[in-house]
Amino acid sequence: MTARKIIIDTDPGQDDAVAILLALASPKEIEVLGITAVAGNVPLELTQKNALIICELSGKTNVKVFAGCDRPLRRDLVTAEHVHGKTGLDGPVLPDPKIQLQDQHAVDFIIDTLRECAAGTVTLCPLGPLTNIAAAFEKAPELIKKVQEIVLMGGAYFEVGNITPAAEFNIYVDPQAAQIIFRSGVPITVLPLDVTHKALVTKKRNDAFRNLASPVGIAVAQMTDFFERFDIKKYGSEGAPLHDPCVIAYLINPDLFSGRHVNVEIETQSELTLGMTVADWWGVTDRPPNAMFISDLDADGFFSLLTERLAML
Ligand code: BDR
Numbered sequence: 001m002t003a004r005k006i007i008i009d010t011d012p013g014q015d016d017a018v019a020i021l022l023a024l025a026s027p028k029e030i031e032v033l034g035i036t037a038v039a040g041n042v043p044l045e046l047t048q049k050n051a052l053i054i055c056e057l058s059g060k061t062n063v064k065v066f067a068g069c070d071r072p073l074r075r076d077l078v079t080a081e082h083v084h085g086k087t088g089l090d091g092p093v094l095p096d097p098k099i100q101l102q103d104q105h106a107v108d109f110i111i112d113t114l115r116e117c118a119a120g121t122v123t124l125c126p127l128g129p130l131t132n133i134a135a136a137f138e139k140a141p142e143l144i145k146k147v148q149e150i151v152l153m154g155g156a157y158f159e160v161g162n163i164t165p166a167a168e169f170n171i172y173v174d175p176q177a178a179q180i181i182f183r184s185g186v187p188i189t190v191l192p193l194d195v196t197h198k199a200l201v202t203k204k205r206n207d208a209f210r211n212l213a214s215p216v217g218i219a220v221a222q223m224t225d226f227f228e229r230f231d232i233k234k235y236g237s238e239g240a241p242l243h244d245p246c247v248i249a250y251l252i253n254p255d256l257f258s259g260r261h262v263n264v265e266i267e268t269q270s271e272l273t274l275g276m277t278v279a280d281w282w283g284v285t286d287r288p289p290n291a292m293f294i295s296d297l298d299a300d301g302f303f304s305l306l307t308e309r310l311a312m313l
């Protein structure tokens, strides 16, 4: 089996950090061509730094990290320090990175990679607002058809919203970018809140990270310790949902997940429901399906995979 080539587009974020670690720990299944940072959970200055910090923590210091867009395509940036803390990676104390950003802009890296690789061999994995990917699609529309798949964390149907009553954070921050992606014709798999809210770090699962007793295991336990206070208070849940690692786990073992191939449209006009992912779950329109919308996972299988892989770093 050859490793699947991916670009991780991300706004770390504790859960983004765990997703990056999972990908870097899985070289048999996944080849990370590059990590592109975008503004989202915190401003770009911090997300790009956090991406470097995580690569260094993983020990894979040759991974290329690129800085991308510092604001959504057509509106002001909304951030989520109330969830992720001031740095975006609050929890562990991690050293400033020694490795450096690449000089190239993330959008140009995405474009050049698609241009150079054979059609259908590069998967894009957005874990934050979709600004970088949409900017690449706007700048080089002829390359859209070369994308193998987009596997993204974003949106919600039954869970509705987390940043507003109607919208999930990643889609809400840049709904115009999300609309470009969902209308692109590229095969899309969506890991929405409906599934990520079932990937909860319970005390036992967090202990399993900590008991790895490695710098990675301890840092992941400390990140989820920090991250969970917000969700426990808000939802009364057992622990933090590990949203973004669901994307990488799906690539490694799609059998852990299930969902439906449905039509998904993005609300870009309404003030009240801006960024809503209108998923035709019940097939009540004749709009053609454009996304595999995941709704369920084998949570124990997911956490075994994650813990087993983190142990390899
Ligand atoms: C998404 O928003 C961010 O807070 C997380 O990193 C995740 O990508 C969940 O709504």
Ligand code: CA
Pocket (backbone or CB within 6 Å): 010, 011, 012, 013, 015, 016, 041, 127, 128, 244
């Ligand atoms: Ca994220």
